[in-house]
Amino acid sequence: MTRLVTKPLDRPSGRSARAAPLLLAAAVLALGPSAALAGEPAAVVRMTDGLKFAPFKVTVHAGDTVEWRSESVLVHTVTADPDLAARQKDVHLPEGAKPFDSGNIDPGGTYRHTFPVPGTYRYFCIPHETAGMIGEVVVEG
Numbered sequence: 177m178t179r180l181v182t183k184p185l186d187r188p189s190g191r192s193a194r195a196a197p198l199l200l201a202a203a204v205l206a207l208g209p210s211a212a213l214a215g216e217p218a219a220v221v222r223m224t225d226g227l228k229f230a231p232f233k234v235t236v237h238a239g240d241t242v243e244w245r246s247e248s249v250l251v252h253t254v255t256a257d258p259d260l261a262a263r264q265k266d267v268h269l270p271e272g273a274k275p276f277d278s279g280n281i282d283p284g285g286t287y288r289h290t291f292p293v294p295g296t297y298r299y300f301c302i303p304h305e306t307a308g309m310i311g312e313v314v315v316e317g
Contacts, residue, residue, distance in 0.1 A: 217240075219235075219236050219313075220244075223245065225247075227304045227309045229309065233314065236313065237317075238294045238317055240291060241291075242288065243287070245286050248283055250283070250304075257277050262306055266298065266300045267299065268298035291315045293315065295315055297314075298312050
């Protein structure tokens with residue numbers, strides 16, 4: 177029989193131990209509120225069975241991430257690519273922004289996109305674009 181022996185982790189002591197929480201707080205303040213919630217999207221958009229992005233429009237800051245969550249029994253996409261649009265009015269990218277496309281998002285699936293370029297993005301769902309499944313992300317500088 178093997179016996180596992182463990183010992184407590186060494187903990188820093190003295191000045192460095194007291195400074196660690198302060199350094200962490202300073203880093204969070206310097207990096208901004210988005211860093212405080214690392215891994216959490218700045219906004220969440222639901223994809224519904226009613227062929228809607230809810231909410232239709234979200235506003236975030238440059239560098240923020242938006243997450244789309246499928247609450248639908250249907251497959252959806254999140255697409256901001258003029259080459260994939262049935263109607264050019266359904267897509268818009270700010271100057272310097274790159275097109276994006278989630279590919280198919282199955283029921284219960286999610287997709288995240290980070291927005292580095294300020295401006296207004298208009299996007300659509302490929303299978304439901306002509307049914308009006310369009311949304312907007314406004315990215316403030």
